[in-house]
Amino acid sequence: MSGVCLVLYAVVMSQARRIPLVLHVAALSQVLPVLAGVRYRTRLPPARIWTIAWCIALLAGDGIQLWLRGSTGNNNLWVRAAIVPILNAIMLWTLSLWQRHAVPRLAFRIAIPVFLVAVVALVPTIKETEAFDLVAGPFQSLLLLAGALYTLVTNATHDPGRVTRYDWFWVTIGASLYYGLRVALPPFAAILIGTHPELVRLAYLLQAWADIVVFLLIARGIWCPLPQAHSGGFF
């Protein structure tokens, strides 16, 4: 029911402001994992709770950006520069929860302050917000892409059975697609925007379609059956 409302809202908004519908749907698709989480409510494992927290933070970040743009009309890219590291820290923490061994789990957690320090260190070296986004954004996306792919590959090789029943499988594929696009797109968009603006526009529309797929994949991961509780842990 709520899904239908969201689509209707997207249609109305796109007609009102002449913005491609797919961008609205992509933005609203971030709600899908949250809705999927309603299935298990308080029984959700910590990794799924953090995944949902990531989606909510993403949604909130987009909301703040839109509100600032709408109310003040000022450049709102600094908001993204401030929110993206927080989002990525949440995703790194989530990925750490899916690590099967102590060393990578610890490495993912240590990576959070290290990459935050790296992002903060980049601020004085790059003056313009766009340039900051050009370097800091793809840098963080590349880091998260590596983390998501590492989690996917190590967990998939560890579990020889049907991997589609695990939440990490869907979420890491979704995260890989999400961050993969954000590694490649901003730098090339910056290069092509002067000469081929239509190509850049097309690329961002494709990214919006891909984002819908991403959040569908993540929602599928949240929807997975809950893992059986084990007696005792593993080292």
Added chain:
Amino acid sequence: MSPSAGAFWWLFLMAALTLAVILTAFAAALIIYQRRFLQMHRTFADNLLAAHEEERAWVAREVHDDALQRVAMLVHELEDWSSTNAQSTNTAERVAALREELDDLGVMLRRVAHRMHPALIDHAGLVPALEALALDVTRSSGVRVEVADESHADGASPPSTEHALLVYRIAQEALRNVVKHAGVSQCHMYIAVCPASIELRVTDQGKGFVADDSARGRGLGLISMAERARLADGRLEIASRPGGGTGVRALIPRQQQS
């Protein structure tokens, strides 16, 4: 900034930063994990040895307080019985033999109790306990153990029971190895209790063996000696060559001792 001119440099910077973060995180994680693992291993070994010593002390107490008392009581009963009853020469001989047997049993039980837990460490200290151990080894194996006390404590407190027990166990194991493998009739034990450290050396001029750094092929005894020394932040050195005798040196620091 001109994106077209600088974009590839930014890409390079981005990749380098990512790699740096990944490498830093993994290196830090490995170091932390290694430290935690070592600490865990150390605590486990420490607890295991403590439990082992506790168990040995319990057995020693039981042997000393129960079995030995019963033997003494039996000897006493036997004496009473032999003095109050009329006896033939045959009976007197049998009683004497029985008493001798019980005396032997008493000596054996006392030795077992002492080996299980050297109570002398608690009562007299490390050096007298090592001297008693040397005497015991000489008596039981025929290998004469010469003990030399090179201590210069200079008013320092005596070693703690834990350290003393640890050095005692290393000496016990080293002497056991001499008796078992060296093929000699004499060996030397040097003990030096100093304010900063405790040093123990056990040397012989026996068969020797190829001593190398690898743990592979080492007996459990050597490993347990090294492990005990390591638990006290000390070290164990073994110098040996075939036909050239063996020297075992344990150096235990005393800085951490309260």
